[in-house]
Amino acid sequence: MSIRNHYFPRTSAGKKATLIFLILMLLVQPPIVFWVDENLRNIWISGTPFLYSYLATVYFVQIGVLIWALWKKV
Amino acid sequence: MGSLEKGVTLETWVVATGLIFAYIAFTIVIGFVANRALAVDMEDFLLYGRKAGFVVLYLSVVATYHSAFAFLGSSGFFYTHGIGFWQAGTWTVLVGAITYTLGVRIWALGKKFSYMTPADMLADFYESEAVRIVVALVSVFFTILYIQVQAQGLGYIISVASGDRISFEFGTFILLVVASGYLMAGGLRAVYWTDVIQGIWMYVAVWVGGLVLSYRLFGGPLNLWKEVRIARPDLLSLPGPEGFFTPGMWMGMTIALSFGIILQPHIMIRYYTAASGKTIKWLGATTPIFLLTLYIPTALVGLGGAVALPGLSNPDQIFPELLFRFAPAWLTGLILAGATAAAMSTLDSILHANMTVLTRDIYQRYFFPKRTASHYLWAGRGIVMVLVLVGYILSVKTFNVLVTLVALSGSGALQLLPAILGVCYPVRKPFTKAGVLLGMSVGFCTLYWALVISPHPFGVHAAMWSLGTNVMTCMITSRFTKPSSASTIKRIHGTLEEYIYGSGESSLEEIN
Numbered sequence: 136m137s138i139r140n141h142y143f144p145r146t147s148a149g150k151k152a153t154l155i156f157l158i159l160m161l162l163v164q165p166p167i168v169f170w171v172d173e174n175l176r177n178i179w180i181s182g183t184p185f186l187y188s189y190l191a192t193v194y195f196v197q198i199g200v201l202i203w204a205l206w207k208k209v
Numbered sequence: 210m211g212s213l214e215k216g217v218t219l220e221t222w223v224v225a226t227g228l229i230f231a232y233i234a235f236t237i238v239i240g241f242v243a244n245r246a247l248a249v250d251m252e253d254f255l256l257y258g259r260k261a262g263f264v265v266l267y268l269s270v271v272a273t274y275h276s277a278f279a280f281l282g283s284s285g286f287f288y289t290h291g292i293g294f295w296q297a298g299t300w301t302v303l304v305g306a307i308t309y310t311l312g313v314r315i316w317a318l319g320k321k322f323s324y325m326t327p328a329d330m331l332a333d334f335y336e337s338e339a340v341r342i343v344v345a346l347v348s349v350f351f352t353i354l355y356i357q358v359q360a361q362g363l364g365y366i367i368s369v370a371s372g373d374r375i376s377f378e379f380g381t382f383i384l385l386v387v388a389s390g391y392l393m394a395g396g397l398r399a400v401y402w403t404d405v406i407q408g409i410w411m412y413v414a415v416w417v418g419g420l421v422l423s424y425r426l427f428g429g430p431l432n433l434w435k436e437v438r439i440a441r442p443d444l445l446s447l448p449g450p451e452g453f454f455t456p457g458m459w460m461g462m463t464i465a466l467s468f469g470i471i472l473q474p475h476i477m478i479r480y481y482t483a484a485s486g487k488t489i490k491w492l493g494a495t496t497p498i499f500l501l502t503l504y505i506p507t508a509l510v511g512l513g514g515a516v517a518l519p520g521l522s523n524p525d526q527i528f529p530e531l532l533f534r535f536a537p538a539w540l541t542g543l544i545l546a547g548a549t550a551a552a553m554s555t556l557d558s559i560l561h562a563n564m565t566v567l568t569r570d571i572y573q574r575y576f577f578p579k580r581t582a583s584h585y586l587w588a589g590r591g592i593v594m595v596l597v598l599v600g601y602i603l604s605v606k607t608f609n610v611l612v613t614l615v616a617l618s619g620s621g622a623l624q625l626l627p628a629i630l631g632v633c634y635p636v637r638k639p640f641t642k643a644g645v646l647l648g649m650s651v652g653f654c655t656l657y658w659a660l661v662i663s664p665h666p667f668g669v670h671a672a673m674w675s676l677g678t679n680v681m682t683c684m685i686t687s688r689f690t691k692p693s694s695a696s697t698i699k700r701i702h703g704t705l706e707e708y709i710y711g712s713g714e715s716s717l718e719e720i721n
Contacts, residue, residue, distance in 0.1 A: 138706045141634045145710065156306060163299050165456030172447045182431035184445050187295055194298035194501055201305050201494040
């Protein structure tokens with residue numbers, strides 16, 4: 136049996152899940168998260184600061200990606 | 210603790226202490242019930258017989274992951290540094306992804322080759338007893354300090370709950386004895402069963418506490434946010450009032466508190482215990498929900514506390530301070546028992562992990578290799594008693610060196626990352642034993658420099674510095690040193706190839 140590199144997903148669903156998860160992770164890391172804080176600080180969503188809602192939304196979408204990967208049997 | 214003592218009425222301390230002791234009594238009963246189900250078998254005692262189902266494993270992992278810090282420390286972090294601590298979501302979500310991808314591989318290798326400890330797996334792949342000893346010692350050294358941290362947390366909680374009627378030292382002693390008692394009686398089964406109760410209790414307690422306090426003090430969470438905006442707008446922006454959340458700290462905490470905690474033996478061993486790989490994947494996809502949402506109420510407590518009760522000398526006291534001042538006695542007791550649960554669930558798991566590593570990797574391997582399972586079970590119990598004694602001494606005595614060691618411990622297990630990735634992710638040119646050993650050595654030296662001598666240089670978390678130098682050293686050294694034998698690499702990486710991309714779990718059943 137030939138053993139290929141395991142760092143890169145091979146299935147289509149695996150590639151999609153990995154790519155989306157990593158992009159979402161970038162959205163909650165510097166410098167983007169600091170840009171969001173700096174420029175959208177005065178916006179409030181549903182009574183909470185934009186940064187709080189923004190981070191929460193990305194986190195829950197990331198969890199959604201993990202659940203989607205589970206559903207697709209990645 | 211002065212202001213706290215004044216706020217403790219007779220009724221509150223009686224109810225709070227009573228609920229904590231009721232909880233403790235309950236865990237003792239569980240320990241005895243688990244003992245009756247125990248088989249005289251190493252895998253049963255140390256690994257729950259590799260039969261942990263989703264619900265038990267889920268609650269055990271989350272309860273273990275969240276320690277006393279999640280209860281007391283995270284509120285204190287929001288209190289001091291503001292909304293930046295909501296960054297916690299990055300590492301809790303990453304914990305799920307790591308479990309989903311790496312955890313399932315660790316489980317598969319454990320099942321196929323009967324690994325019980327992290328050192329079992331690494332020594333087998335790198336064909337090195339030096340790797341086994343180093344990994345075992347690192348595993349124990351960097352987690353034994355957490356026994357002290359959790360035991361101190363327990364002593365503090367019981368001392369606060371009783372209004373100092375029970376001393377910190379006696380509280381620490383009682384809770385260490387109880388946690389070690391049910392561990393010795395029922396092994397990992399007792400730890401898992403108590404973790405189920407502890408996980409539910411801590412989650413309910415922190416949510417109820419956060420909501421009740423926000424309604425009592427501000428008329429609800431939305432009004433709380435409004436008040437924070439008016440009174441303390443500095444808490445609602447980055448990098449926070451004290452400039453803590455710099456970009457380097459943000460990224461470093463994401464790595465250190467995800468990989469760094471997962472690679473500690475008390476979490477990693479849990480992967481071996483799952484009933485199936487599917488259980489691990491379910492775990493990965495859903496644990497972030499619990500881990501993340503626990504920080505929603507602690508944000509309310511910390512941020513609301515900064516408005517309602519500013520100027521606390523020890524911000525970690527904000528949750529109990531608010532409870533004693535503004536919450537009913539029964540709720541205060543319920544929540545402090547929940548904090549006890551959070552600390553005990555981590556403490557018992559660390560005791561268990563250290564017992565497993567010392568029994569399996571040191572005692573059985575090098576001192577008494579061919580004894581009965583019963584012999585090793587009793588040896589493990591003896592090791593727990595020694596660990597408790599060490600933990601108690603560390604908890605009640607102040608050693609200056611410990612402050613340094615505890616600071617180091619958070620990123621210590623992170624240094625195992627290159628070695629573990631080398632086993633679990635096949636590549637054309639795998640890491641070598643010389644590479645991982647030298648990488649770890651350089652990583653530890655860098656960690657000491659970046660955490661103790663010159664803390665977080667250029668605003669970048671020490672974890673990033675140490676991991677960076679570790680990985681670079683490991684990669685460069687591995688290019689020029691001899692890898693493990695082709696047969697070993699093929700055996701282990703072939704198993705992963707077949708499991709992940711071949712016939713799945715049926716490929717693991719053949720040998721066992």
